[in-house]
Amino acid sequence: DDHPATLNALLMQGTVLSLRGNYEAALNCHRTALEGLRETQGPDHEETLGAMASTGRLLQTMERFDEAMQHHQAALVGQRDRFGDEDPKTLATLNNIAALYFQSGDYAESIARYSEALDTLRSKFGDEHRDTLATMSNLARALGSSGNGMAAIMLQQRILWIRQRVQGPLHMDTLNSMSSLADALSQAGQRDRAHELQSQAVAGFRATLGNRH
Numbered sequence: 365d366d367h368p369a370t371l372n373a374l375l376m377q378g379t380v381l382s383l384r385g386n387y388e389a390a391l392n393c394h395r396t397a398l399e400g401l402r403e404t405q406g407p408d409h410e411e412t413l414g415a416m417a418s419t420g421r422l423l424q425t426m427e428r429f430d431e432a433m434q435h436h437q438a439a440l441v442g443q444r445d446r447f448g449d450e451d452p453k454t455l456a457t458l459n460n461i462a463a464l465y466f467q468s469g470d471y472a473e474s475i476a477r478y479s480e481a482l483d484t485l486r487s488k489f490g491d492e493h494r495d496t497l498a499t500m501s502n503l504a505r506a507l508g509s510s511g512n513g514m515a516a517i518m519l520q521q522r523i524l525w526i527r528q529r530v531q532g533p534l535h536m537d538t539l540n541s542m543s544s545l546a547d548a549l550s551q552a553g554q555r556d557r558a559h560e561l562q563s564q565a566v567a568g569f570r571a572t573l574g575n576r577h
Contacts, residue, residue, distance in 0.1 A: 513552030
């Protein structure tokens with residue numbers, strides 16, 4: 365039962381259970397797998413760190429924020445030591461921490477973590493990479509929620525400009541970015557501009573997907 369393949373299969377079973385909404389059973393699977401991987405592979409092994417991060421994400425979904433943060437922080441320390449700051453696994457965990465702060469209403473910490481991740485992604489991939497744009501959008505959302513509406517709008521405008529230029533005006537990502545910019549404008553009290561932009565996004569979705577999608 366302690367073979368790594370068995371423990372990883374148990375972790376996968378937990379993921380399936382969580383997708384079905386059976387979170388407590390999923391958490392039992394994750395914890396058993398994590399403890400087994402710690403004992404057999406060691407606390408700093410790639411599979412152990414992956415199980416730690418996965419358990420953190422599950423706890424985050426369950427809104428058990430304190431426990432989720434403990435797992436995410438432990439995973440981040442291990443991933444930084446083993447893989448470095450620029451590794452996708454490290455950056456994914458950093459983004460999860462930022463999202464967790466956002467969920468718990470700590471927008472200042474969320475902004476700090478998203479900004480840290482964004483700086484690394486920009487340096488490694490540039491502004492046009494999908495992970496950079498996704499983190500940029502998350503940062504804009506956190507800025508808007510913190511009351512910094514102008515910064516959120518400027519960031520969403522840049523995202524939209526990049527997507528229009530790289531992916532085209534009717535790409536789904538472009539239209540979703542247009543809708544996100546409209547939300548940022550509305551949140552900042554610019555409702556007329558928001559309504560106009562949201563109407564453009566709806567027209568784009570209809571042209572791309574049809575009226576019945």
